Amino acid sequence: MADETSESGGQAEPAQHAALTYTSYLALDEVLGAQRPRSDEHDEMLFIVIHQVYELWFKQLLHELGYLQRRLEDGDTPHAVRTLRRILTVLKVVVAQIDVLETMTPSQFTSFRTRLDAASGFQSGQFRELEAVLGRRDHRVVEHYPEGSAARERIFEAMSRPSLFDSFLAYLRGQGYDVPADRDVREPVVASPAVQRELLRVYRDDAGPALVCEHLVDLDEGVQEWRYRHVKMVERTIGDKSGTGGSSGAAYLRTTLSPPVFPDLWAVRSEL
Numbered sequence: 135m136a137d138e139t140s141e142s143g144g145q146a147e148p149a150q151h152a153a154l155t156y157t158s159y160l161a162l163d164e165v166l167g168a169q170r171p172r173s174d175e176h177d178e179m180l181f182i183v184i185h186q187v188y189e190l191w192f193k194q195l196l197h198e199l200g201y202l203q204r205r206l207e208d209g210d211t212p213h214a215v216r217t218l219r220r221i222l223t224v225l226k227v228v229v230a231q232i233d234v235l236e237t238m239t240p241s242q243f244t245s246f247r248t249r250l251d252a253a254s255g256f257q258s259g260q261f262r263e264l265e266a267v268l269g270r271r272d273h274r275v276v277e278h279y280p281e282g283s284a285a286r287e288r289i290f291e292a293m294s295r296p297s298l299f300d301s302f303l304a305y306l307r308g309q310g311y312d313v314p315a316d317r318d319v320r321e322p323v324v325a326s327p328a329v330q331r332e333l334l335r336v337y338r339d340d341a342g343p344a345l346v347c348e349h350l351v352d353l354d355e356g357v358q359e360w361r362y363r364h365v366k367m368v369e370r371t372i373g374d375k376s377g378t379g380g381s382s383g384a385a386y387l388r389t390t391l392s393p394p395v396f397p398d399l400w401a402v403r404s405e406l
Contacts, residue, residue, distance in 0.1 A: 172249035177242040184235050191228050192260040195221060199267050203298060206305035211342035214305070218349035225356040232363045236370060243371050259285025266292035268357065268395050269299050271322040299323045299396055302350065309343050311336060325397040333402045347399055354395040 157163065168186065171178040198221050205214040262275050262285070271293050279286035296304075296319045306313045311332040336343045394400050 171246075173246040175242075175246040177238050178246040178249070180234070180238060181243070181246070184231060187231065188228065189258065189260055191224055192258070192264055195224055195228075196260065196264055196267065198224070199264075199298060203267075203296070203301035206298075206301040206346075207308075209305060209308040211346065214346055215342070215349060218346070218353065222349065222352050222356055225353070225360065229356070229360050229363055232367050236367055238371070240371055247372075259289060262289045263292045267298055269297040269323040271320065294320055297323065298350075302346070302396075303329070305346070306332060306336065306343060311343070323395075323397065325401050329398045330402050330405075333398055334405055337402070337406055350396055351399050354399065357395055 152158070169179060169182045171182060198217055202214060202217040202221065205217060257278060259279060265275075266289055273290075273293065276286050276289050279289065300317060300319050303313045303315075303317065307315060313329050313332045314326065333347065336347055
């Protein structure tokens with residue numbers, strides 16, 4: 135066809151791509167078509183949307199935490215602090231979403247709960263990966279995911295590489311602090327007197343690294359707030375019933391409340 139041929143070379147012009155739109159850029163047809171209730175109950179839509187939004191925020195948190203680790207390992211204090219502030223803000227939004235979920239009464243949840251079969255938030259691969267990035271090293275969690283599945287591989291890989299705390303230690307070494315460099319990253323983070331001695335120096339110097347420390351404490355506190363609000367939401371909705379995925383529900387969640395993500399940063403508080 136004449137209108138497909140350039141004047142100079144006679145070669146056909148490549149087909150024009152469809153103009154980018156708000157809908158196509160955000161893949162809204164796929165996103166808004168991903169809510170598929172299994173009942174006619176009004177409240178099931180809210181339950182699905184909330185949990186899908188959680189998964190999107192978990193994806194963003196993993197994205198930001200990976201960037202934060204690289205900034206720490208490069209000794210980039212300003213960008214590490216900015217990234218931590220973003221992570222903390224996202225975490226506040228994640229916690230606040232529980233308020234929306236709690237507008238659903240126990241009877242409203244019960245009206246469609248049996249349709250969930252074995253589906254449960256306990257099976258969230260992204261949240262397990264998030265825990266591993268923050269330092270959890272419990273290989274029993276991968277047993278809940280099929281051999282060869284992408285989620286199992288991601289969780290196992292996250293437990294095999296440096297956690298956020300390991301990146302923080304690398305950052306401190308780069309800032310001239312004598313923290314241990316021989317920690318096995320495949321093991322959980324445990325309190326270390328050697329690390330705490332250097333953290334006291336960090337706080338007494340009261341420079342950029344001290345600000346990073348305080349934002350990490352904020353992060354630790356935010357994770358604990360999420361866990362506490364999650365437990366209370368489950369207790370409020372189903373009491374002590376078993377979870378839909380076969381977990382013990384609130385009883386299991388209560389066991390996750392105490393352990394801090396960064397024990398050394400809490401241990402030095404009484405010495406400051």
